[in-house]
Amino acid sequence: MLQRQPINAVLSNGNTVFGRLLSVDATQITLKDTRNHTHRIPVSELYEIVYDDNRDIVPPSRHAGF
Incomplete structure (x- = not known):
């Protein structure tokens, strides 16, 4: 679903890598950044992956009280 989509991979150390998602397996993800470098x-080492889904739908919050 996210393959070839632009994503931000936020790492556990706070760094962020932006690129297009090329592949995912049980041990790693592979991105290609805007300078055509593969990561x-x-x-x-991943904390989270952030992306736009372009569906104009705001999902309900997963946090109580919001």
């Missing part, structure tokens, strides 16, 4: 990021 292989271990899943163990």
Whole structure:
């Protein structure tokens, strides 16, 4: 679903890598950034992946009280 989509991979150390998602497996994700560099990021180093879904739908909050 997200393959070829532009994403921000936020790492556990606070760094962010922006690029298009090329592949995902159980151990790593692979991105290609805007300078055409490939980044292989271990899943163990990922904090979150941020992307636009372009559906104009705001999902309900997962946090109580909001």
